[in-house]
Amino acid sequence: MNDNLAEARERLLKLSESAEADGEPLRWFEELYAGAERDAEEIPWARMETHPKMVEWIAEHPEVIGRALIVGCGLGDDAEWLSAAGFDVTAFDISQSSIDWCRERFPQSPVKYCVGDLLEPADEWLEAYDLVVEIHILQAIPDSIRDAAATNLPKLLNNGGHLLCIGRLLTERVPNEPSPPWPLSQVWLEGRFETLGKLSFLSFVNDDTPTIDRYVAAWNRHTAKV
Numbered sequence: 745m746n747d748n749l750a751e752a753r754e755r756l757l758k759l760s761e762s763a764e765a766d767g768e769p770l771r772w773f774e775e776l777y778a779g780a781e782r783d784a785e786e787i788p789w790a791r792m793e794t795h796p797k798m799v800e801w802i803a804e805h806p807e808v809i810g811r812a813l814i815v816g817c818g819l820g821d822d823a824e825w826l827s828a829a830g831f832d833v834t835a836f837d838i839s840q841s842s843i844d845w846c847r848e849r850f851p852q853s854p855v856k857y858c859v860g861d862l863l864e865p866a867d868e869w870l871e872a873y874d875l876v877v878e879i880h881i882l883q884a885i886p887d888s889i890r891d892a893a894a895t896n897l898p899k900l901l902n903n904g905g906h907l908l909c910i911g912r913l914l915t916e917r918v919p920n921e922p923s924p925p926w927p928l929s930q931v932w933l934e935g936r937f938e939t940l941g942k943l944s945f946l947s948f949v950n951d952d953t954p955t956i957d958r959y960v961a962a963w964n965r966h967t968a969k970v
């Protein structure tokens with residue numbers, strides 16, 4: 745692990761441990777965004793560009809269009825791309841500072857940016873979306889509440905809606921970590937979405953991080969109840 749990465753991990757571990765000890769395990773996201781003072785270099789996951797695997801998946805599924813919900817939108821790049829691609833996009837994040845930052849970055853955007861918590865989804869989001877996108881969210885939520893967060897995702901889909909998830913995959917060569925992001929196992933993910941139909945589950949690595957296994961996976965809802 746290089747020094748910067750080790751330092752960033754150390755910082756995240758401290759913030760997340762102290763938030764969890766206070767019984768507010770998700771508090772550290774706001775602390776991190778607010779403390780960054782609009783310097784994206786301070787946000788370890790900020791790519792400032794669309795996730796290429798999401799773009800690839802959308803290109804392969806032109807039939808998926810309509811209302812999209814971006815869970816944990818961070819700095820908004822994925823939401824903006826989907827909006828430009830023709831989706832009617834709502835994007836939420838638990839951090840007020842991240843939402844303010846998105847609005848500042850994209851002042852003319854038609855995306856509806858709002859503060860929200862996957863653990864307590866707004867009533868109007870339930871069964872409302874043709875596409876729900878979760879990129880690096882479940883892996884950032886501690887184990888103690890990850891199950892509850894994951895099982896809320898299918899509830900956001902309309903009948904026929906698609907769920908797209910991208911994250912780190914727990915494999916034999918990728919050990920579990922003490923600090924976020926925590927890699928997730930295929931078995932765990934599939935168990936959370938068993939009321940949906942699995943469309944695909946692919947593992948991949950990025951050229952710049954060849955020792956990290958990742959997944960891009962999609963499900964769809966094809967029943968009246970989830």
Ligand SMILES: C[S@@+](CC[C@H](N)C(=O)[O-])C[C@H]1O[C@@H](n2cnc3c(N)ncnc32)[C@H](O)[C@@H]1O
Nearest residue numbers: 773789816817818837838839861862879880884
């Ligand atoms: C690792 S970041 C990923 C951000 C973005 N999706 C990306 O790929 O750059 C995780 C994001 O999820 C947000 N988040 C964490 N828990 C959440 C929750 N329960 N509800 C909504 N957003 C949450 C955090 O504030 C943070 O922006």
